[in-house]
Amino acid sequence: MTHVTIISTGEELVTGRAVDTNASFLASRLTAHGYEVRRLTCVGDDPESLERELVRSADDSELIVVTGGLGPTADDRTRVAIARATGAELVLDEDSLEHVRRVIESYGHKITESHARRFDGLTALSKAEGQALFPAGAEIYPNHCGTARGFACLIGKAKAVMMPGVPNEMISMFNDSVLPSLLKDSTETILVRRANLFGVPESQVDDRIEDLMANGRNPSVGLKAEGGAVGICLYARASDMEEAERLIAEDLRVIRDRFGDDVFGYDDTTLAAAVSGLLEQHGVRVAIAESCTGGLIGSMLTEVPGISRFFLLDVVAYSNEAKIRELRVPAEEIESFGAASPQVAESMARGVCEMSGAELGISATGIAGPNGGTPEKPVGMVCVGLSLDGRTTSHVLQFRGDRQRIRDRAAKSALNLARLALLKRS
């Protein structure tokens, strides 16, 4: 297996002003493709630190992946460090310079030659020229999202790949150019799939698939809990794709048998996309009435492209007055049970269906905190209402954490309850 070191550069990382998500992305993708990532390292912007890491990593890794420090500003010094570590000369690439010009002009800006910067051992260059310098003989990777191209060269026997630090530029460069170039020589096929669950805590998922998670098993299985959902990640290694697919399909069947409808989708499917798929399948149109979630349910659902065909209306009725006037919640109901009650949740779901003509109404009302909790209705108590084909039900849920977390989990739980209701619809 190829041993990999991933190096991220930037003062914002070593001072803790930013979290390094680039390294995890790369580690996850490279691991999925059979590389063994041994070390992730963040260093600041001084070229000496990066040079030391490069030289050290060339000793114990066959592949070094570096992000950051290729841009136009004074603290972008990866080129200098690479030149020092390799002893290679930095050469101006005319085609890349032309690319930098084109991108800057497409933003409606002009290249200002006045912004000169000095490269160690080189004459002063403009910002644009700085981004078109590469070690002699380097493999250059296109950048479809920004100015600075990436490149690869050798440090001793190790292959070193340099990419910009801006996540979307880095991710598309890695997917489109770097990974295909790395995989040219590989003989093993790796297939990665993920089953996504909602409503089952990670520790329970862990317990129920202990057998699948045994060390050395193929596919190897890992868990990824994020925002209330749990992903079961499967990595199959095989000599060809057909065999890899067979191995994965077998495990997915086992997972589906054990977790049933708690599996809401596969790979990058979100809860909202699962709901959207069911709306399409059933020809059902949805309307939403939100209180404590303040528009989150709507904004999650409208993340799905094309949802406009099924999404009629979302009314965020934060005040009691708006609940009464817009959603026709009876004032006595709010008085008797409080705005955060299953009764009001049901009236909200019913009301928004009547307003819009939707077959499915989803509502949420509760106490997002940090204030407003009582012993009977503590912070984190949220009532979800569902109205489907004229039948209305409600669920009282309790969430923990801060305001943001409570709102997020409440919105996702509402979507999940809507999904389960649509699955049961005949």
Next chain:
Amino acid sequence: MTHVTIISTGEELVTGRAVDTNASFLASRLTAHGYEVRRLTCVGDDPESLERELVRSADDSELIVVTGGLGPTADDRTRVAIARATGAELVLDEDSLEHVRRVIESYGHKITESHARRFDGLTALSKAEGQALFPAGAEIYPNHCGTARGFACLIGKAKAVMMPGVPNEMISMFNDSVLPSLLKDSTETILVRRANLFGVPESQVDDRIEDLMANGRNPSVGLKAEGGAVGICLYARASDMEEAERLIAEDLRVIRDRFGDDVFGYDDTTLAAAVSGLLEQHGVRVAIAESCTGGLIGSMLTEVPGISRFFLLDVVAYSNEAKIRELRVPAEEIESFGAASPQVAESMARGVCEMSGAELGISATGIAGPNGGTPEKPVGMVCVGLSLDGRTTSHVLQFRGDRQRIRDRAAKSALNLARLALLKRS
């Protein structure tokens, strides 16, 4: 200055299944207290990798902070690595063993002596005993949130601090015990503040405060661009807090002079919180009408605790029918100009004010993509409408990127335009 290396351990980090947020937390806190963090490194669970990092870091750092690998499971091997790196014997601490017992029993579990694990050079021990082993002479840190205590010892001349990897255990141990113990000897005060801007690209901010960003200046100044906003971060070092505050206040004045109302707030203030503050100051109530942003404006604004006093209603009218029926947008207007037009944006903002009685109406309608663009109205074109005290205006904006980015930037721009309008209100 004390040079610091932060080491995080765990297979989940080097395989990219988890993002290392512990290191950023520690880097940020240590930087704020005058330490110079030079390197963050993640390694897997094998004790050899960690041992190598410890030995190397003891060479070029005076302080090494390690998180993870102190727990009860088989992949927790930080103790072993430390014992090897220091040559110190691991000794059972009876008080810590008692603590582990108490915590486990408070969870309603029993200590199972059957779960034995083997430490290198030691006899098999129970999980509980494993967590009560420390290098002879170590300083032990209490853990108020879990079983595994932390500790500090010397590796050569460097002080090495070991903490659990579970974020809440680590954070409370760092704040309550580790930092106070480190600061006992420090003489310097550090103050960190941030000015937040919206509507000015990072490169422009960079150009306009080049003088403040000069190397070696005090306060030192860095930029942090995130989600369309740009933060100017100031780090002042001084012998006392009064002097640090004076230095920061001077720079904040300069920034305010240069960027005026584009500065929307300081430190952790969000755009939504800035808007909320102005609503309170002016006694203005807000209502929102959204199309392409699908509830995002409302969900951002309702992230602010206590906003319910000023937030009346948000109507997500995704369909033309809902725009006409709920928001009373004239059907002819949609026919003539299209749903994504300044005319419709104005009618939406006006309509939602009439519906709710709010003094301020904010609306957004546009093309979020990926489909639906035309040469006249490309993907990313968003019209924002504002109605304040009966006067309605609109703005046509163009955003780049994917659907999520376009929606996010459109929602924030709408909030920013509302903020600027409130600032101008007499």
